[in-house]
Amino acid sequence: MAEQKAEKVIVLGSGLAGLAAATCLKEKGHSVLVLDKGAVPGGRVASRRIGPALFDHGLQHFHAESPEFSSALGSWNDAGIISRWAVPASEPGPHYRVPGGMRQLMRRLAGGLPVRQSCRVLAVSSDREGWRLGLDDGTEETASALVIAIPAPQAVGLFEAGGAQLPGEARDSLSAISYHRCLAVMARLGGPSGIADGALPCGPEPVAWVADNHAKGVSGEPGALTLLAGPEFSRQYWELGDDLVAFRLFGCVQARLGQPLGEYHVKRWRLARVSATIPERHIAPDLSHPVVFAGEGFGGDRSEGAWLSGLSAGRWMAGRLAA
Ligand SMILES: Cc1cc2nc3c(=O)[nH]c(=O)nc-3n(C[C@H](O)[C@H](O)[C@H](O)COP(=O)(O)OP(=O)(O)OC[C@H]3O[C@@H](n4cnc5c(N)ncnc54)[C@H](O)[C@@H]3O)c2cc1C
CATH class of the missing domain: 3.90.660.10 (Polyamine Oxidase; Chain A, domain 2)
Incomplete structure (x- = not known):
């Protein structure tokens, strides 16, 4: 583990993209805090109990087309968190399920990270010191740098609510994801x-x-x-x-x-x-403090697109903070 660096990075969203970015930044020695409005980590990778029955009601199965996501799935499989599933599917290659429900995987991925759940961010703004995030309990979180890993329309809405100006090009790219x-x-x-x-x-x-x-x-x-x-x-x-x-x-x-x-x-x-996706794996507009946007839709769809985008954003942010 690298030596802990001073700047605090907030990662907004504890879905696949947010957890990929946060893990990457933590491994590079950054002080990270993940915020998410949901009660448990995972976003659209979700399970829900109804009486004695448990349901995966969001993402249904994983499969990889890229070597990098294939390697992530391989390591989760080796760790016994996911397992092969001979499911009828149109895509080639092995498919994977999570025994005990998708939420088990997301708990494991969030396990080593400081994650604050049930915490909805209402607005993002900035001042001379850095980013300010207004929360639904009336308090604020501040950070030197931001990774925004929530669906693109919601991300645009938070910047509008806080009065933080996004450059037109970044806004157009985010608005192109539907x-x-x-x-x-x-x-x-x-x-x-x-x-x-x-x-x-x-x-x-x-x-x-x-x-x-x-x-x-x-x-x-x-x-x-x-x-x-x-x-x-x-x-x-x-x-x-x-x-x-x-x-x-x-x-x-x-x-x-x-x-x-x-x-x-x-x-x-x-x-x-x-x-509709955009070709870029992440978007990093040139603003007074470092910020990068990621998630499904940046460079690809499905869980694979979300994971690779989160990694890409984490690596970009680590490089930016090291510069
Ligand atoms: C029904 C369904 C079935 C699917 N099936 C598959 C499948 O079989 N295979 C596959 O590969 N993909 C599937 N997907 C897609 C897959 O789930 C997504 O690609 C992936 O989970 C997206 O991850 P993400 O991190 O980009 O976004 P999300 O999982 O949406 O994570 C974003 C997080 O941001 C949080 N958030 C948003 N706004 C705020 C705010 N203001 N303040 C605080 N937190 C906030 C949310 O709570 C959420 O946890 C499916 C999706 C659905 C809905």
Whole structure:
């Protein structure tokens, strides 16, 4: 471990991108604090308990196309945190699940880092000393440098709220990243779903994905399903009540499951997956104090895009602070 350096770097977001950036900066000896509004680390890599059943209701599986993400997945696999999953998928290469649910992985990645959860940043501004972040409890955090690893539209909003000016080019790049919505239904059936491989081939509309969290090794209780709607269904029925969303989606696959729908919850992911990316792995506008923006959509989509972008931002920031 390198000698601890004086400047404090705040990393905003404890999703894959934020944790990749924070880990990289910590390894290079920087004093890092991660802030996130969620109760637990992970962002869209999430699991939720409903009664005795556990559901992965955000990211469903990992796979890598680049050597660098492949190596990260390989090391998590060797550490026993993730394991191969023979899931029906269109992409080539091994796919991975997290036994015990996605949140286990994110807990492990956040484990060695100073992370403050349940802390929503409302505005970002700057003065002569550095960055000032206004929090939802009325207090402030200050830092010499910032890594912003939250979805791009939210990042732009925080700078606008704090009156910190972003150069036009950076603003345009951030505004070019756009997202699909996703309606996710977590459903408990009366018994086993009969989905042998843990997931049903579906989609792309109206149901994009159905996974059995018991067969996947996530839930102890059989018949714990995650149903993800396609982007078009999600857009069209976003305002529909939970009951109608759940019954419409479940009705599309019920004949293949052989069990009635029991208890269910609907999660609305407003910024679910990127629909338009930008080529840059990170954006570092020239402002009075160092700042870099990262996340899914910067140089690629999915978990791989988010992870590589976070690493890229962490390395850029370490280089900038060393200069
Ligand atoms: C339903 C669904 C299914 C998916 N399936 C897959 C899949 O199978 N494979 C795959 O590779 N990818 C999948 N993805 C995409 C994958 O989850 C994302 O690419 C990845 O998790 C994005 O990571 P991130 O760090 O960029 O952003 P996020 O995970 O969104 O992290 C951003 C963090 O910032 C925090 N935050 C935002 N605003 C503030 C604020 N003002 N103050 C404090 N904190 C804030 C949030 O709480 C969040 O924790 C899926 C996504 C969804 C929603």
